[in-house]
Structure formats: C-alpha cells, structure tokens
Amino acid sequence: MEYVGGAINEKFPNVDFEFKIYSDRQNMFVEVAGGAGPDILDLDGPTDVVEFADAGKAVDLTPYAEQYGWDSVISEWAYNTSVYDGKLYSMPAGFEGMGMYYNLGVMEEHGWSIPSNLEELESLMEEIKGAGLIPLSFGNANYQGAVDHLYSTLLSCLSGPDVVKQAINGEIKFDDPKMVASIEKLKEWWDKGYLAGEDYVNLNFSESLQLLSDEKSPFFVGPSIAFQWAASFFTGDKEENIAFIPFPATEQVPDETYTLGGACTLSINANAEDSHKDEAAKIIDMMMNAEFMQEMTAAWPGYWGTPLKDLSGVDAGNMNYLSAEFVKVVSDISDAVNQGNFGYYDNTFFPSATQTRIVNIDEVWYETSTVDEYVQSLEDEFKTEFENGMVPPTPKPNMD
Secondary structure (H helix, E strand, C coil): CHHHHHHHHHHCCCCCCCCCCCCCHHHHHHHHHCCCCCCEEEECCHHHHHHHHHCCCECCCHHHHHHHCHHHCECHHHHHHCEECCEECCEEEEEEEEEEEEEHHHHHHHCCCCCCEHHHHHHHHHHHHHCCCCCCCCCCCCCHHHHHHHHHHHHHHHHCHHHHHHHHCCCCCCCCHHHHHHHHHHHHHHHCCCCCHHHHHHCCHHHHHHHHHCCCCCEEEEEHHHHHHHCCCCCHHHCCCEEEEECCECCCCCCCCEEEEEEEEEEEECCCCHHHHHHHHHHHHHHCCHHHHHHHHHHCCCCCCCCECCCCCCCCCCCCHHHHHHHHHHHHHHHHHHCCCEEECHHHHCCHHHHHHHCCCHHHHCCCCCHHHHHHHHHHHHHHHHHCCCCCCCCCCCCC
C-alpha cells in the first residue's frame, strides 16, 4: 500500500487521501451496503464487481472510459470482462495467469527436467514423493478460495477452454464428462498425496513459497501475482532460483496456455460524493499506463500486471530479477492470450455463488460429497445465476 499511496500522492499533491486496508473483505461489503465505504473499491475481480453493480453500489464508468479513452489502452478481453448489463463498472488494474513456479536448484540437484506434458508431470511427482519432497507445495490455510487456482487450471487444461466456455455460456452442464474429468483428477492427486498431503490445510501462499525456497518442494501451482510473496523468500543468493512456466501440455491444450483471470479491479463507490467520483476517475486513469506499471513493478513485483494492449513501454532493464521476471511473465501471458491460448479463472468468468461452490471442492477430497453430488450443486448454483444474467462476458479461446 505504501507504494500505491506514494505514487498517488506524487501525482496529486494537493489532494488528501486516506487508505484503508481490510483484513476481511466482507467488512468492506458491509460498509458499502450500509451507505459508506471508500470512494475507490479495490475488488478481487469481475465476479465481485457484478455483485456491487447489481446492488447499485458501483458507478457506471462508461462516461469516464469515453473521456479518458480506456478502451484504446486496455486489452479488449480485460476491458470486456468489466462490462455488466451493457455498462462498465470497473477497470482491470491487474491480471494473472495460472502456471507453475519451480525451484531451479532442486531440479538441478536431482537431475529432473521440466515436464512438458501431464504424463511427465505425474511421473515426476511420484519421483518427488520417493525423494521425500512435497510434489506440489500448495494449501488453503487462511483462504479457502486459494484452491480455485488449482481447480481453474486443471479445469481449463483437462476439460479444454472451449468446453469451459460452453459451460459458462450454458450450452453444456457441469456434469458433462469433460468437465468432471478435472474434478476426478484433483481427487486422484489428493488421494496420492501430491497436494502437500497432510500439510495442505496448514499452508498458505507464503508458506508454500517458503517450502519452495527452502528446497522442500520443486513446484508450486499458482497465479503470476504470487511473485509478490516470492519476493519475501527468494532473496540474496536465492533470488534467481525461481522461475514461472505455463502448466504442462495436455491432449486438450497442446500449446503454451495460461488460465486467465483478473487479479484486481478498481470501481467507484456509488456512495461517494459526486465531486469525489470525478477525482477517483482521475486516479484510476493515472494507473492505466505503462509508466505506472513500471514504477509499481520495480518496487512491488507481482501485483500490478496491468492488461495493457502495448507493454513495450514497460522497461525492465533496471529492475531486480523478480520484478524483471514478472514483466517477462506478463508479456508471455499477453502473447498467449493474443493468440487465443487461454483458459478461464473462476473469479473472473464464473458468477459468485458458483465460485463459492467451486472452492468447496475439498468436500469431495474428504468424501463428504461424491463427485456427482458436487457437480450437481455446481450446476444448480450456476443455472440460477445464469438465468439471472450474473455471468461476466467471456472471450473466445483459440483451440483449433
């Protein structure tokens, strides 16, 4: 927050700002619902935004977009995910792609090669277990929703982005065999202990990356924004011991493909004073350019991957390794997206109640629900939200 606050204060020296950090995002929801809350809402993605827009608590930004020309700056896919019911309710300040982080030292020490496909990954995870290491350093401690990174990645890579899009468009149901395949694969991985075993419930992003840094695991499946937490552990002579790659190829996804999502979105609170709304739009506009992304990423790698149409203005030449690597990753993901090779992250492309059911997938792992019961609950939630027009717009993948 100090980086964001410093950048804003530098650009607007004559305006007083107050920044508020919520330890529980629900507290902000309650404040806004009660007629208060901050003027600018930093939300987790389009799924959150739809709830605020539907409740009349987010300002229609369409006039500001026309004033500042935001559609000419921001990638079309990202801009369109912020449109709900024909109106623009947020601006995407950052996006993320799901992939795999790996520890170069661990791989080199054991003579392991980066898996190029799913079969090689599963074979390697057995070797990793045999070596006494954690195959995938991952957990959902303190944030149950973390599992949607795994779910969304497997859903797109095993079912295929085109199949996921059909489900989002209501053309197939969630109990379609191609959709169920990803859930069954995650259940299989859980049963085999690939997902950190008994440590799963005790690990959050930071602890998972700590294990990666300590060479107790070679892999962490997660979003590109996790560079911000990696910066705490990959320091000194460890700094260049981490790299990020797309999830290995599958039959459904043979090319370099990233499951795509919106990391954060900026909306204007409908409760704000009218004069504040115009100033809030100026601040949002200040953030929608390469200069701001460069400044933020140099100081804080991982969070501010602005989905710009043109990333050539972001100069990583003087950045440290992690910041420069993050810029490269953002560029790689953007290239894949421009070629149509992307999947769908649930916090961006699935409605809220459906997403809530998705992150309860551990009931399948602990066998309190069967796979059939779980997918039926997904279908039931989604059907209601689909019929109520709560599904964000979805760009088309290229899987020809």
